[in-house]
Amino acid sequence: MKSKISPFLWFDTQAEEAANFYVGIFPNSKINVVTRYPDAGKEHHGKEAGSVMVVSFELDGQTFSALNGGPMFQFSCAVSFVVECETQEEIDHYWEKLGAGGDPSARQCGWLADQFGLSWQIVPKILPDLVADAGSPGAQRAMGAMMQMKRLDIAALQKAYDG
Known part of the structure; x- marks a missing residue:
């Protein structure tokens, strides 16, 4: 639909x-x-x-x-498209393909800017479950780990969550 x-x-x-x-x-x-x-x-x-x-x-x-439409308006990271990924292979695929030719300095916590300046978030589908309970030690560790990453790593996020 x-x-x-x-x-x-x-x-x-x-x-x-x-x-x-x-x-x-x-x-x-x-x-x-x-x-x-x-x-x-x-x-x-x-x-x-x-x-x-x-x-x-x-x-x-x-x-x-x-x-x-012409050069009057440019993309900014204030608007991005989220790509939810089931596996690390999916994350790696979209990260490499969408990031090719993009701004390497615009990469943090799963975000990247492509060669046209459009922002994307390449995230594991499990991420909301790992960080949802902000008061839990596991969620705090997962969030801390994510904040140190550029390309998100599912295994490392899960390991941080598990302690």
Whole structure:
């Protein structure tokens, strides 16, 4: 079932490149529609007729749209996408693929910025269970361990939780 709500991402000129990059990383993903700028409205949008305007795509069933809107707005880590992972292999896959070409200084506690500046959180599905009870010694140890990590390590988090 499709959600009524979907992310709409503003790029300068890389909407199609970004959509293809993301589709190549996530399973069950595809480009749906590429819409191009018309001559009409050029005095407002300033884009060449026929250049990519919006790319509609799906990542593992979640619909996204990407707009080539110009350089006025940039991504920030105030908005990110969470990728819940069952295994360490999944974490490693998404960390390596999404992080390729991104800002290495923007990596902490499972967060990374990709080559387009978009922020992602690559987290183990078990993480909320490990840190939910903030008063428990196990949760405090797991949180302390997580705060020292860049790429999250499921075994190390579980070991910290277990004491």
